[in-house]
Structures are given as structure tokens and as C-alpha cells.
Amino acid sequence: MSDTAERVAKIVVEHLGVEADKVTQDASFIDDLGADSLDIVELVMAFEEEFGVEIPDDAAEKITTVGDATKYIEEHKG
Amino acid sequence: MRRVVVTGLGLVTPLGGDVETTWANLIAGESGAGPITRFDASNQKCTIACEVKPKDHPWGFDPDKRVDHKVQRQVDPFIVYGIDAAGQALEDAGLTDMSEAEKERTGCSIGSGIGGLPGIEYESVNLHERGPGRVSPHFVHGRLINLITGQVQIKYGFMGPNHAVVTACSTGAHSIGDAARMIAMDDADVMLAGGAESTINPLGIAGFAQARALNMSMNDRPKEASRPYDRNRDGFVMGEGAGIVVLEEYERAKARGARIYAEVTGYGLSGDAYHVTAPHPEGKGAELAMRMALRKAGLGPGDIDYINAHGTSTMADTIELAAVKRVLGDDLGGASMSSTKSAIGHLLGGAGAVEAIFCILAIRDQIVPPTLNLIDPDEGTEGVDLVPLKAKKRQVRAVLNNSFGFGGTNASLVMQKVD
Numbered sequence: 001m002s003d004t005a006e007r008v009a010k011i012v013v014e015h016l017g018v019e020a021d022k023v024t025q026d027a028s029f030i031d032d033l034g035a036d037s038l039d040i041v042e043l044v045m046a047f048e049e050e051f052g053v054e055i056p057d058d059a060a061e062k063i064t065t066v067g068d069a070t071k072y073i074e075e076h077k078g
Numbered sequence: 079m080r081r082v083v084v085t086g087l088g089l090v091t092p093l094g095g096d097v098e099t100t101w102a103n104l105i106a107g108e109s110g111a112g113p114i115t116r117f118d119a120s121n122q123k124c125t126i127a128c129e130v131k132p133k134d135h136p137w138g139f140d141p142d143k144r145v146d147h148k149v150q151r152q153v154d155p156f157i158v159y160g161i162d163a164a165g166q167a168l169e170d171a172g173l174t175d176m177s178e179a180e181k182e183r184t185g186c187s188i189g190s191g192i193g194g195l196p197g198i199e200y201e202s203v204n205l206h207e208r209g210p211g212r213v214s215p216h217f218v219h220g221r222l223i224n225l226i227t228g229q230v231q232i233k234y235g236f237m238g239p240n241h242a243v244v245t246a247c248s249t250g251a252h253s254i255g256d257a258a259r260m261i262a263m264d265d266a267d268v269m270l271a272g273g274a275e276s277t278i279n280p281l282g283i284a285g286f287a288q289a290r291a292l293n294m295s296m297n298d299r300p301k302e303a304s305r306p307y308d309r310n311r312d313g314f315v316m317g318e319g320a321g322i323v324v325l326e327e328y329e330r331a332k333a334r335g336a337r338i339y340a341e342v343t344g345y346g347l348s349g350d351a352y353h354v355t356a357p358h359p360e361g362k363g364a365e366l367a368m369r370m371a372l373r374k375a376g377l378g379p380g381d382i383d384y385i386n387a388h389g390t391s392t393m394a395d396t397i398e399l400a401a402v403k404r405v406l407g408d409d410l411g412g413a414s415m416s417s418t419k420s421a422i423g424h425l426l427g428g429a430g431a432v433e434a435i436f437c438i439l440a441i442r443d444q445i446v447p448p449t450l451n452l453i454d455p456d457e458g459t460e461g462v463d464l465v466p467l468k469a470k471k472r473q474v475r476a477v478l479n480n481s482f483g484f485g486g487t488n489a490s491l492v493m494q495k496v497d
Contacts, residue, residue: 017147
């Protein structure tokens with residue numbers, strides 16, 4: 001797992017209170033990890049904070065899995 | 079009208095994370111007061127409070143027992159306390175496994191006086207320092223007063239009345255009274271009722287200190303600071319926590335063989351129409367509430383064995399006492415009256431419900447809790463049993479619980495042993 005993927009997974013575990021082994025790159029926030037739309041808003045804010053990236057609303061809407069988040073961050077971080 | 083009984087109890091208080099720990103400490107004369115640890119209070123005029131203890135403390139509260147990790151992160155502490163106390167009460171009543179039809183007839187009336195002040199304070203600073211885009215998406219529903227009721231009904235699938243009272247320090251008593259009426263009026267068969275509060279944060283302490291409501295003269299002696307009826311009292315000590323009861327229609331409770339703690343037989347409500355923070359100097363509003371509750375219960379002077387006073391450790395204590403005397407007689411008709419705020423502080427919106435539970439436990443165990451620190455009783459207390467310093471064994475068949483709040487709001491509950 002890349003450093004980014006690890007840090008993303010750690011944030012997801014912490015915010016959603018789920019078991020670490022469930023947080024695979026394929027896991028869907030809503031379908032697999034029990035998040036609701038507000039949880040995703042909160043996660044996106046936490047990613048922005050952790051990685052110093054800005055994730056605009058239209059991009060955030062397309063982030064539905066852990067892998068989507070990792071990919072976006074790797075492509076956009078400074 | 080249908081009869082309403084109490085079949086379950088739940089407590090989170092500065093004396094314990096559950097009912098039995100709290101009650102044992104209260105009867106033993108322990109105090110929950112101490113220096114504020116929740117934040118650095120060194121620049122405050124008041125530096126003491128009755129905090130709920132962390133889980134590694136012998137009297138501590140473990141939020142992980144009944145509240146999801148995710149919910150804990152999203153909501154203010156008063157909601158966490160409320161969800162836990164509601165769970166305790168349901169478990170105590172044996173009602174954690176109800177049918178869908180029963181759940182449709184089960185509701186909540188759980189309020190708070192102030193709600194999520196610590197979260198409002200935090201996000202306000204956050205907004206100013208970091209901008210609107212950094213405010214939590216859970217900010218609003220994690221602070222709203224009706225969100226104990228909301229969270230509990232979602233957690234357990236209850237679809238009955240979804241109600242939350244906001245009447246400052248009368249909230250807990252009004253919550254129980256209103257819920258009892260909902261059952262009596264056939265709106266529901268089971269109600270979780272009570273209140274919760276947690277405002278031991280810089281803004282909460284500063285606000286009550288500026289309103290000259292808190293004790294600020296005994297910061298070096300926290301356990302002595304809450305001293306209702308004592309000549310040296312000069313303000314309340316902030317408490318926090320939650321108290322929630324299960325109320326149930328009597329025939330239903332009897333049919334399922336539930337343990338019945340007490341019956342809610344009287345509820346009185348009134349307003350002072352006088353001042354935003356000070357009580358009416360003659361306690362007229364308090365008197366009206368007590369008289370209404372006793373009339374509904376069909377009881378008079380001599381019938382009440384124990385009164386859990388509002389008794390905040392302010393000048394208002396003797397105003398309340400004078401009103402009780404007018405209602406029950408100069409000797410209170412033989413009743414004992416104590417203020418348990420001397421031990422747990424003032425839980426504001428949680429106070430009335432926590433104290434109603436103390437009344438119920440007094441009926442269960444035939445013992446009344448003490449008024450701590452009552453060493454030099456003030457004028458007007460002669461000939462009255464205020465249960466100074468030590469708990470007292472006595473017959474307890476009927477109890478009166480008083481709660482009064484800012485805005486001139488008054489509530490009294492009468493509860494009785496069911497034979």
C-alpha cells in the first residue's frame with residue numbers, strides 16, 4: 001500500500017469507527033463502510049486537512065470508494 | 079385516565095456512570111465536586127464543577143458501552159450521556175427486545191436546558207479562525223437539544239412521540255411530566271423520559287459566572303461549595319450528566335410482570351411572571367406548581383414523606399422552603415426534604431430527571447439522601463428536617479420533586495409507591 005493509501009485508510013477507520021481490514025481500496029464508503037452523505041463531507045474535509053489538497057464539491061461527489069479518494073489525492077497533492 | 083408507572087432507570091452523574099454506583103455514593107455522602115479538568119479554567123472566576131468522571135475512575139463513565147464510536151465523534155457530550163442513560167433504563171426495564179407494534183407505541187421525551195454549548199463554542203472559534211468551509215457537517219444535528227430523542231429513537235426503532243422539552247433547569251421534570259401525560263392520554267404505551275446536560279466548557283462556566291449564579295468563593299474547597307440552606311452558601315456548582323426513566327402504562331407493566339418502581343401520580347406546572355433569573359420573592363410560582371401536583375395526586379399535607387428540593391445553594395433556597403411550608407405546613411407535614419445538588423451539583427436540564435430518580439430510589443430503599451455541607455442552617459429552616467450531612471432511613475411512600483428554571487418556569491412531580 002502506498003503511503004497515501006495508508007494515511008487515507010487510517011482517517012477512514014478513525015472517522016467511521018470501522019475495522020481496519022474492511023477499509024480496502026475497493027470499499028465503498030456508503031455500501032461497505034456504513035457512511036452517509038454527511039460522513040463523506042466530513043471525510044473529504046479530513047483528507048483536505050491531512051494532505052493539504054483542496055477537493056472541490058464536484059470532485060468530492062465522484063469520490064465513492066476509498067480508492068477514489070487515494071487516487072484523487074495522489075493526482076492533486078503538491 | 080390511564081395510570082403511569084416507572085419501570086426502568088438510567089443515570090450518568092458526577093457520582094457514577096450508572097444508577098447503583100451513583101446511588102451508593104450519594105447515600106454514603108460522597109461529593110462529585112472538584113477542580114475543573116475538562117479545560118484550563120485558571121482564568122475563570124469559577125474553577126470548580128461536578129464533572130462526570132472518566133472511565134478509568136472508580137465512579138467513571140464509559141461512553142463505549144452503549145454509544146457508537148461514530149456517533150460519539152459527531153455529537154456533544156450531553157447527547158452521549160443521554161443515549162447511554164436511555165440504554166440503561168431500557169435494559170433495566172427489560173425492554174430491549176420489543177415487537178414492531180410495541181415500538182410504534184414507544185416514544186421519547188428527553189430534553190436539555192442548553193444543548194450543545196461546547197460544540198457551538200468550538201465551531202464558532204473554528205469558523206472565525208479557519209473559515210466556513212471548515213465547520214463540521216455534523217455541527218447542527220450534533221448540538222440540537224432534541225437529538226437525544228432523535229438518536230435514541232433511531233437506535234432502537236421507536237416510532238412513537240418524538241418530543242424534547244427545553245425549560246432550562248425544569249427540563250428534566252417537565253420531560254417526565256409531559257411523557258406521563260402522553261401515556262395517560264393514550265398517545266403512547268411506553269416513554270423514555272428525562273434530561274441531560276453538559277456545559278462544563280469555558281463559555282458555559284463564564285456565562286453562569288457572569289450571571290452571578292455560580293459559587294465563586296470556594297474554588298479552593300470544591301467539595302464544600304454546594305451547600306443548600308447553609309448560611310454561607312453563595313451560588314451553585316455546575317454539574318453534568320443525564321437521568322432517564324422508562325414510563326409505562328400500568329396495566330401493560332403489570333401484565334408483563336415488570337418491576338414497578340413507582341407511579342407518577344401528580345404533575346404541576348406554572349410560571350413566575352416575575353424575572354428572567356430571580357425567582358418570585360414569595361415563591362408564588364413554586365407554590366402553584368406544588369399545589370397543582372398534589373391536587374392531581376389527590377394528596378395533602380402529611381401525605382408526602384420526602385421532598386427532593388430544587389435547592390441550588392443560592393439565595394432562592396429559602397424562598398422555595400417558605401413556599402413548601404405554605405403548602406405542607408411549617409413542619410412540612412412530617413416530610414424530610416433534602417437537596418442532592420449538594421453532592422452532584424446542578425445538572426441544569428438534567429437535574430429534574432436525575433433528582434426524580436433519586437426520589438424513586440428513596441421509595442425503593444426506604445432511605446432519603448442527605449444535604450451535604452449543611453452545617454449552619456439559615457433562618458427559616460428551624461423545625462424542618464433537611465437531612466443534614468447523613469442519609470436517613472425512614473418510611474417513604476410518596477415523594478415530591480421540585481424543579482425551577484430561568485425564565486420563571488416551575489415543575490413539580492409527585493410519585494408514589496405502588497402496593
